[in-house]
Amino acid sequence: MSKQASLSAKNSVLSDFKEITKMRLSLSVVFSSMAGYLLGADTVDFSILFLLALGGYFMVGASNAFNQIIEKDLDALMSRTKNRPVASGRMSVNVAFAIACLFTVLGIGILYVINEKTAMFGAISIFLYTSVYTPLKTKTPLAVFVGAIPGAIPFMLGWVAATNHFGIEPGTLFAIQFFWQFPHFWAIGWFLFDDYKKGGFFMLPTGNQDKGTAKQIIMYVIWTILISIVPVFGFTGALQLSVVAAVIVFALGLGMLHFAVQLYKKMNVLAAKHLMLASVLYITLLQIVYVVDKFIR
Structure with missing residues (x-):
């Protein structure tokens, strides 16, 4: 094999790895x-933080790989997904299943090293995404409600990894990301409707x-806006938010509402794309504001 052919093969493998794990989505989950x-x-x-990032990536990668195996025939019909490794035939179902x-x-093993509860929620996420959300997508719009559960777990998962405890604090983080997902996914569903x-x-x-x-x-x-500012009122235990941070989060929410x-x-499709981008910006900045507020308060 020539050097150029070898390099091309390596690039193809890396590209397929990115595709089957949905790298951008996985990195947002890790964040x-x-x-x-x-x-x-x-x-x-920082060792726990590293394990959480690694375990979280594998967790989401597993869900996405199973999803692409189950939906390979349907993916082949859509412009957005027809070039995915399994749908296009570049990767066999057996190889994808092994991955x-x-x-x-x-994913579950690494999260278990952190603590048992983190591993349990990771396993629940994979199960719901693969065995409930994915099959429901072609049957009912209610699939989005089911999909919002594993989609909301990562923000909460980090708190559980840090404390080995599930209570009002991680429950609030879960609720924020749970409700946020509906406008986010429906915006995507709107501009990719056809x-x-x-x-x-x-x-x-x-x-x-x-x-x-x-x-x-x-x-x-x-x-989403209302739940995102709840910690400022002191109802959420150790999860707190200063008035200044709450005002910033509320303003970000008004931007998404606009x-x-x-x-x-x-x-129209353009408005839906703008909403999708605004929603991504909102959840990213919200998480940054929450973290910065904790460390400077």
Whole structure:
């Protein structure tokens, strides 16, 4: 094999690894779990932080690999997913299944080294995403509600990793990311509506790009904003938020609400894309504000 061919093969393997683990999504999950850890830890243990990042990546990678095996025929029908390794035929189902199983064992095993509760929530996340959310996607828009559960676990997982305890604090972190996911995923479902339709996925709450869906998006944005500022009132135990931080988070929420209202007014793909980007910016900045506020308060 020539040097160029060898380099091309290595690039292909790396590209397929990124695709089957959905690297960008996995890294965002790692970021959320690390933010949760920093919020829960009295003193930061960087070895635990590293294990959490590694275990979290494998956990999400396993879920995504199983998902792409189950949906390989449907992925092949959609422009967005037809070039995924399994759907395109570049990777066999057997190889993908071996990767998914390996990632599951590594992910849960590494999280177990941190503590048993962290491993348990990691296992629940993989199970719900793979065995409940994925099969439901072609059957009912309620799949988004189920998918929001494993999607909300990472922020909470970090706190549990830091404290080995589940209570009001990680429950609040879970609630924030749980409600946030509805406007986020429905915005994606809106601008990818036609592509999803090719694969038989109907992700919007009413099944259509209509006023009913837009109203529900606005409602869930409002719920997200309200839950995100709850820690300022002192109801959430050790999870606290200063007034200044709460004002910043509230302002970020109003920014996301603006784009949700714009979607309701314009009812078009561009408005949905703007809302999706605003939602990503919101949850990222919220987590940064929460962490910074803890360490400077």
